[in-house]
Amino acid sequence: MNALTIQEAAQTTDWSPRMLRYIERAGLIEPQRSAAGYRLYGPAELQRLRTLRELVTRFDIGLGEIGFVQRLRGDEELAGAIDAWLQAQPRRPEHVPAAEWLRFEQDKHSKLLALAGAAATTNA
């Protein structure tokens, strides 16, 4: 009844059958299987697939990223280690105006890094 085969599911979620299998392989959405091994996508899976698409396109992230976060939720040690590492971040030298730093942090194509450093140490 409301369990679609891979092709049907693909059509209603705007993914390709290929990608549905890929997504499953990535451990993100694993549909049930029929006795013969056919993937069966229920309403929940379909909804999840659509949301996944939204997530990926809206934030421009890859399936790998999501899978990684998933991994983090199961590996307390990993999560802790990374978190600890990121924690030791605020290594901003006191004599440097934070404003300058924050400024170029959002500028991916900054080509004036040297300038910022110079301006910070002297009024050059």
Next chain:
Amino acid sequence: MNALTIQEAAQTTDWSPRMLRYIERAGLIEPQRSAAGYRLYGPAELQRLRTLRELVTRFDIGLGEIGFVQRLRGDEELAGAIDAWLQAQPRRPEHVPAAEWLRFEQDKHSKLLALAGAAATTNA
């Protein structure tokens, strides 16, 4: 002053100068700059570089992954969206012999939930 140039820093942290620049590009460790634009690695950065190496090799993750987690910490919306998505987890087979679909051995690292104690927000 205890601030090393990129080459010196590379030697004491077992990275290559090339990678130090790459790491900076990835937004993970941004050393100060001298007035002329030279990168200056202080004790803190050196330590962080060593820890980073440890982190990466020990958990076999990429700089991108760490960078992503870093991004998550600054983008509440993204973090929330992914978390919400992961929360709406798996529908365990209700009356389907798991053996059936289990026989197609998936990957070796399929680690589905274990927690997910929260009720799905999606229509159940």
Next chain:
DNA sequence: AGAACCTTACCACGGCGATGTCAAGGTTCG
């Protein structure tokens, strides 16, 4: 001045992610 080091920019190569397509073989259903 000159050697040694730094900077950015660009080319290169192998690997992996994201996708497509095709092949060989099983399943469904009219």
Next chain:
DNA sequence: CGAACCTTGACATCGCCGTGGTAAGGTTCT
């Protein structure tokens, strides 16, 4: 039975990641 669909597996392309190297041009220090 046969068409249509499914499954896994393998090959192929494209772009990004991790790295290295090199070129052209400043900086430092002796």
